[in-house]
Amino acid sequence: MTRRGSKQDELREGRVLESVGGVYRVRLGDGGELEAFVRGRLKQGDRPQERIVAGDLVEVSGPGPEEDRGVVEAVQSRENVLIRAGPGGRRPKVVAANLDRAVIVMSVVEPPFSTEVADRFLVLAESCGIPPVLVLNKVELPEGRDVATEPAELYRSVGYPVLLTSAVSGEGLEALGERLGRGTSALIGPSGVGKSSLLNALDPGLELRTAPVSRRKGRGRHTTVSARLLPFQKGWVVDTPGFSEVSLWGVDPDRVAEAFPEFSGPGEECRFRGCTHVHEPGCGVKRAVRDGQVPVERYESYLGISGASEG
């Protein structure tokens, strides 16, 4: 005879794959899936950090007899969260939790590459404590490879891994697959750069929707609606919707410098503690820029981003 045990006995561990209208799709330890909802205290969190998102590790109970859905009873504390600002000053959004890396996808052409946009995504990842990898996609397009050379060199010199890829020719997919094959990776970047296409090329079974870059704007349309965690080889990948506007949220302007790893050595030489590396005399970072040790493009991005995040 089986008796219903205590609540505690019925809890099962799982990972949230996606949330759709308040219902969470949860992958259980045994590989099964379950839909679950949240009730009571867990639901009320007003702060964005408290909402349950893709990647969260949860404990679920149920479903009981004749119920379709279980209940999320607890959420484990997170290693980190990827947060993006709400467009036009709307509330910031937690995109996904517990990530091992942020794969920042940029296209070299269509849409054209922008150092400052790449830097904004890098600062976003760094400020969330998620190690970045930079992917330069669409290199098979005419001039693609030429355009990729400079940023590839720049970001490697700063210390970031850089991969050159094409979802069309297949170049670089093996290397990308190795990176994505373990742990949890979120693909982030502007719309239309090929995030979903790269994942489809690596695993056609994923069948992610992709959209042509719109002619008029030269920008992609948004096709991925919410972040989804997808099992990939021995790991997980999160395909995210295009971040059309990468304003930074929660990054203290004084701390933007910390998101530029190449500033840390020269920054120790600054005359003043708490130097912002903007107007202070005896600034080690500015000296390193003059000496060519810190790339001037990166310093300019820093000025733009730290200034913009002040407001």
Ligand SMILES: Nc1nc2c(ncn2[C@@H]2O[C@H](COP(=O)(O)OP(=O)(O)O)[C@@H](O)[C@H]2O)c(=O)[nH]1
């Ligand atoms: N030429 C070329 N086009 C690509 C490549 N990757 C993606 N695309 C195209 O770029 C457009 C946007 O791709 P999509 O995967 O939806 O971009 P996402 O918004 O970043 O997910 C689609 O028309 C794709 O076919 C690539 O490596 N080379």
Ligand SMILES: [Mg+2]
């Ligand atoms: Mg997409």
Ligand SMILES: [Zn+2]
């Ligand atoms: Zn300084």
